Amino acid sequence: MDFALTAEHEMVRRTVREFAQGELAPLIKEADRRQEPPEETLPRMAAQGLLGICLPARYGGQGLDYLALGLACEELEAVDTSLRVVMSVHVGLNSLGLLQWASEAQKQAFLVPQARGERIAAFGLTEPGAGSDAAAILSSARREGEEYILNGEKIWMSLATRAHHVLWFARTDPRAADPHDGLSAFLVETDRPGVTRGDLHGKLGVRAGSTGWVHLEEVRVPAANRIGQEGEGFAIAMSCLDNGRYTVAAGAAGLLRAALELSVKYALQRRTFGKEIARHQLIQEKIARMAQQYEIARLLYLRAGWMKNQGLRNTRETSLAKWTATEAAFEAAHQALQIHGAYGYSDEFEAERLLRNARGATIYEGTSEIHTLLQAGYALGYRSDRPLRCELPAHQPGM
Amino acid sequence: MGKEIWVYIDQFKGKALSASWESVAAAKTLAGPLGGSVVALALGPGAQALAVEAFHFGADAAMWGDDATLADFRPEAYGLTVAKLAKEKVPQLVIIPASTRGRDLAAMVSAELGCGAAADATGLEVKDGTLRITRPVYAGKLFSVVTFTGGETNIISLRPRSFPMPEADAGKSGSPSQVQSAVAEGDLKSKVTGYVASEAGVSLTDAKIIVSGGRGVANNPAITPPAEITDEKQKEVWKAQQGFALIRELAGVLKAAVGASRAAVDAGYIPYSNQVGQTGKVVSPDLYIACAISGAIQHQAGMRTSKNILAINKDPEAPIFGLARFGVVSDMHKFVPALTAELKKRLGR
């Protein structure tokens, strides 16, 4: 057992913290207010290497490990959830999915430019009628010679209007006895004819982030763009979620920490009834709870990251980390706003943005209800994970 | 009779910094308990007149030197000249105003003499015959008291505006002696070739009064930017400039310098050269007027040693009020023009 981060991890964490606070934080408030993602975010994150942080150097990445990915997500979401969402989608859901399932030729063609940040990647699973129930996907793909023809609509897709690549899940076999078995995954370039897309506005939170929809109408993609085998789509989607959920868990720990730090700062400064409010025991209880929950969230995501580094299957541990951290982050943001009183209710202070941002994560990448059922399934022995044809590769230092 | 206490008269274009005369007065307070006389040393253009002026401020003797090598302040030329004189005459102390020039000079002379040097002192005291020098460290979060552990000559630089400014007494005078530069032009490795024009106005570090603005200067809902400005950021900067115009008017009436918080500088409202704080200038004026500045710890590091602080902020909970001697809870856009008008009336300016 070793609970200490290495000097390398500490340096990664400090660098991402300083970078996020120096280069990205000043853009957020206005972007959130206007519901327009700042144009500068993606190029700056790409230039810093964040978009390929844990991808092997031989694929154009920075060669750091999965813990570094988690630490980066924590630091980014401590500034704003929209920044961590970029990591979830581009790195977690898409690029790590390619690293796990794509052929060598596909990695060279798609993963390398993504790892370098030259191509932005998104993830297309959720549809207007298929969220938690992924087997209900209506998007279709039919084979014609060396091509597939894709139709369908995806919604709530982060970076929908920014992405060059979408990892798209579609039904290739409408007659499969189990609907899970009829899905396949495709890498769809968004400049292909028949692709239309747009942004969604009016979200409660993550208003500095890009969320939208993508519609495919008779879009032809080469068969070489199919990731994995026909019928492996559901398994691929689920392993992508193992990585996406990990980034959400780590990010939620960051939001929790931001709520704690904001609350501590305010509680030591604001005075009521003749003393600083930190001296009131009911405030102390809230602060203590946040500190407790932060440590829990942090340890859970670090364990999941450690398992990824070792090449161990971590669906159960990642689900637990995501469920625990996102619920705790929302509660912490709620209490942070309460500590700020009326000031917290105004956008002069950050508490209200934390609260709005924290809410979505208990819905996306598996609702809290889904994770509750998953955890019950594991505990009761109803559920176990079988080996996959392709596992996420363990971290190999120097690669 | 103890050994001499020298005071270096720092000057720019023939005019002494007030800190030079503050240093003369500080040296006088040491001459009693430590013994010795106060000797002023002026170098460069106009040095002779400055050496004469030093008598008015209380120097017992004065030296001056001026030749081509001393035309501009250069650390090597000035440093070697002061060091050579100090080697010959062995003063017990060389006191130097801690301007940018003074700090360089102290570094040069101490390295040349291999002697002790205490930079940026804000307090001097003699206790049981030992000189104790107080200087801020950790950006003013702590004070360090240092002593010299021996050596015949030691060096102190004094933070401007930390010691009282003496009254000039034209009745006091004397004849200064002339000294020679210790260097030849051929030995010098650097040359000052000119100055780049910079914004005029009272220098922050030398100002008796500073009026500073924070990020809140842009928050004036009563004004609307001209229609041709469409960019949101430009609108904000335009509003901020109107806010700083109010601050400049107030500064004008008070003959004050204009400062700013880091937030205002980072937002592009005003150049970095106006920044007061940990990463800007450290100031200690007689009066610091903070307009729409909340008082972040980093800002406090740059102004907490001001003798009086007046805070104008619409948030009664702003930490700046914890530091201020006078406070006004008000929107600066309404209050500052009223204050400017009142001061014009009362000060007859």
Added chain:
Amino acid sequence: MNIVVCIKQTPDSAAKITVEGGQVAWGDAPLVVNPWDEFAVEEALRTKEKHGGKVTAVCMGAETAKEALKTVLAMGCDEAILVTDPALKGCDSLGTARVLAGAIRKAGEVDAVFFGRQAIDSDTGMTAGQVARLLGWPALTYVAAIAEWKPAEKAVSVQRMTDEGRQVVESSLPAVISVVKEINEPRYPSFMGIRKASKTTIPLWSLADIGVAADQVGEKGARVGWAEMYAPPARKVVCEMIKGETPEETAAALVDRLIAEKVI
């Protein structure tokens, strides 16, 4: 060009600094590269990127200061050297300058040495000038812009930020240059740099290695003794709130008080 940049490890600028038992304490705040030195590192790296050569970072301190050197390696410095020796404890500014000058001499044919304007802990701002004098090189302090490097002519032209404005200075090389914040925007360490830095072994130089006598440095060589360290007494200012029905009334009341208290 062969460039040396001198750095110091200091507590983070946001740290809460206190005195405990006569010793300075900064709680669990991290030790970082002195913020002013980041500008020096950046300028050294830019100079190398433009004119070729290498950048060597030199730091004097305890073994923990390796972390600061690793940070600047991750920013892109080619080499890093830590001068560490039990005899260095208690160095004053001149002692530190003797050590750094010794290390620079040992580093070989150096064209330029960069410093930050001062260290945010001891705040003396004298080390760069003292090192210059000990080496017999020109001191170019408070440099806000390097107008031109002329490596072939062994010369440089800089703009210095003085109290009165920007001064243009031409100088021969080698020179010691201390920089101010206006000069650049320091880069962040790169991830590749972090990976490289964490694998780098930083050489440790002792006083014997740099040929500096132990009685010239540390407590023995110090001409300045630290008698006492204290936190400024909490300013017991009770803020006098000036009130009025209108801004004009408040202004009149305020000016009355400012004049009565001889503030203006």
